[in-house]
Amino acid sequence: MEKLQDSIYQLIVETSTNLPNDVRRAIKAAKEKENAGTRAALSLGTITENIEMADENISPICQDTGMPTFEVKVPVGVNQIKMKKAIHEAIARATKDAKLRPNSVDSLTGKNTGDNLGEGTPVIHFEQWEKDVIDVRLILKGGGCENKNIQYSLPTELEGLGRAGRDLDGIRKCIMHSVYQAQGQGCSAGFIGVGIGGDRTTSYSLAKEQLFRTVDDVNPNLELQKLEDYVLENANKLGIGTMGFGGEATLLGVKVGAMNRLPASFFVSVAYNCWAYRRLGVVLDQETGEIQEWLYKDGEKVDLNTTNEEVAATAEVQDEVREVVLQAPVTEEQIRELKVGDVVIINGMMHTGRDAIHHHLMDHDAPIDLNGQIIYHCGPVMAKDADDNWTVKAAGPTTSIREEPYQGDIMKKFGIRAVIGKGGMGPKTLKALEEHGGVYLNAIGGAAQYYADCIKEVKGVDLIDFGIPEAMWHLEVEGFAAIVTMDSHGNSLHADVDKSSLEKLAQFKEPVFK
Ligand SMILES: O=C(O)C[C@H](O)C(=O)O
Ligand code: SF4
Structure with a gap:
């Protein structure tokens, strides 16, 4: 061997x-x-x-x-x-x-x-x-799409769809709901594997096993084949679209498997995989x-x-499209001018910060002055070159919603004006953006080579003890493009798409498989 x-x-x-x-x-x-x-x-x-x-x-x-x-x-x-x-x-x-x-x-x-x-x-x-x-x-x-996996125990009540019973139609409702609840956070357009039956553990394993089937594979079980076709066609009517920006492509593949279950249990498990499949x-x-x-x-x-x-x-x-070039650090005035839909091109410095950094900053000082600075929710792949200097090998955004408990407070505490991430943030951050004069910028999840190419120099690193993905990297960028999806005027594209997709989901309430 x-x-x-x-x-x-x-x-x-x-x-x-x-x-x-x-x-x-x-x-x-x-x-x-x-x-x-x-x-x-x-x-x-x-x-x-x-x-x-x-x-x-x-x-x-x-x-x-x-x-x-x-x-x-x-x-x-x-x-x-x-x-x-x-x-x-x-x-x-x-x-x-x-x-x-x-x-x-x-x-x-x-x-x-x-x-x-x-x-x-x-x-x-x-x-x-x-x-x-x-x-x-x-x-x-x-990890981001893994966090959007979901397991249902039937019968259950689902937002938009009402009761999902212990039958094929109940399963249909669960799968439609699984796509809705993922929104853009798992880097849509995605692929899903579904496991029906088993116990909680084997049900999820079966869902993941389905991800090893090819996208064009046809299910030999006629009922499951119909279910796969139905979901693929109709989930794309939810209007969630790529990265949750709205659009036609929300789901690119769905594979369903079934196994026996205990009489008392009826699980439907969904493994959500991002486009980077x-x-x-x-x-x-x-x-x-x-x-x-x-x-x-x-x-x-x-x-x-x-x-x-x-x-x-x-x-x-x-x-x-309105394109605004920002040279970081930025002022409150510049930020208040931005509106949802604007494309921002960033030149200058940005600083990475994700879970460990946000948690740390709640009750510690920042390692550098963050006033007017831009935080990038990103855990890069880094390597050292022949001269022992750090180089960026891949650097796309991470799911921002994990920082929801901290983000607003941290922006206010340190004077941070913009955060870049993906998938959007919630009402607490939106309120803070309005009060403080901040903006949320959405980068394309998974586009790690594309963004690494915009990083011209690694100026330094702090808190490296947190490990490479969680450290605070100080990066000089040129031509880093992102879209304003939450602004300082109370607008959030994410809230809008969530609302409209929930309304669309409700159109799938009536029984299809009897
Ligand atoms: O950990 C990361 O870099 C990203 C993660 O996969 C995510 O989608 O949030
Ligand atoms: S950041 Fe990468 S791994 Fe995470 S969900 Fe997006 S494409 Fe997938």
């Missing part, structure tokens, strides 16, 4: 940096369907550009390289202990090479292990089979561990590069 570690390493690198063809096809179709020039179409344009950049740079598509989860099938007699060791070594190596972000954190102390190894990480499931080859599949599912597989020689075949890589690679017509359509609309 001398090739095993290397083969697994290749699988990890390829999964993190190169989206499979079925996913590429789904994203391409969504982009073609979206009306050229709308906010949704522009966002999808950034996403496709990012996918191609990651492929070219051999760098992570998204900075959150997720919870590495391996599904391994082995012939009888293959040493699983040795395989596990090779997987661990390959994971540590890929982390060192900045193909994975160090993502394994002690749950009690918050300490990052630094190499993605630790209690429970990575996840590896082995199964024996009768074939004489090894089949290894890997999914890298990020990173899963690949390899077939390995059982003696050498060498790669014999790649899975999910049918035919020629689907090209996502922007066409000339798309460039022209974008340019036309960009003329209509």
Whole structure:
């Protein structure tokens, strides 16, 4: 098995940096369907550009390289202990090479292990089979979309949809609701895997297993096939759109599996995967561990590069969008001029801060003067160059709503004028933006290569003890574009889309499957 570690390493690198063809096809179709020039179409344009950049740079598509989860099938007699060791070594190596972000954190102390190894990480499931080859599949599912997974216990009452009973129609309602509740926070347009039945644990496992089916796979169970078709068609009528900005493309794939349950339990579990649907597989020689075949890589690679017509359509609309260039630090006056829908181009400094920093700043001083500064909700992938200087390898936004309890207070306490993140924030922050004179800017979730390209220099880092993703990085940027989605006049695009999508959800209240 001398090739095993290397083969697994290749699988990890390829999964993190190169989206499979079925996913590429789904994203391409969504982009073609979206009306050229709308906010949704522009966002999808950034996403496709990012996918191609990651492929070219051999760098992570998204900075959150997720919870590495391996599904391994082995012939009888293959040493699983040795395989596990090779997987661990390959994971540590890929982390060192900045193909994975160090993502394994002690749950009690918050300490990052630094190499993605630790209690429970990575996840590896082995199964024996009768074939004489090894089949290894890997999914890298990020934390933001993982947080949007949801489990229902039927019967239940659902917002907008009323009672969901213990039947196919109740299941239909749960799945429609799962898409609504995710809004844009899991980096829509997304893909969902659904598990019906089982106990709470196996139901979720079944949902995740569905994510290993290809997007164009047709369910052999006719009833489930109809359900998949129904949800795919109708969830896209909710108008949530890419990143929750509104639009046609909300859901790109849905796969449903069912297993037996206990008479007393009836679970429906939904695993939500962002557009950065990173899963690949390899077939390995059982003696050498060498790669014999790649899975999910049918035919020629689907090209996502922007066409000339798309460039022209974008340019036309960009003329209509108000674009404001901000040189950070910024003043209250500049911020109060911004309105929802404006595109802001940032030059100058921004400072990363996410969960640990926000918690810390509540009762500590800031490591630097944050007056007039911009905070970026981002946990980047970083590496040191030959001269021992930090460089940014991937740096997209993280889900901002986690900072909702702190954000308003922190902006006021330190004089911060703008925060950049994704998925939007709630009423507490919106109120603070109005009182204090602040703005919330939405960047395109997952577009980690696209934003890393705007970062010209890493000026320094504070609180590195929190680990690479949670430290405060001081970044000098040029041409960093984001959209105003919450302004200082009480407007929130997120609140609007939530409200209108809930109204649309209610249109699916009547029974469909009897
Ligand atoms: O942890 C991150 O960088 C992002 C996370 O996947 C998120 O979607 O919020
Ligand atoms: S930031 Fe978005 S694209 Fe990246 S892992 Fe999180 S949900 Fe997925």
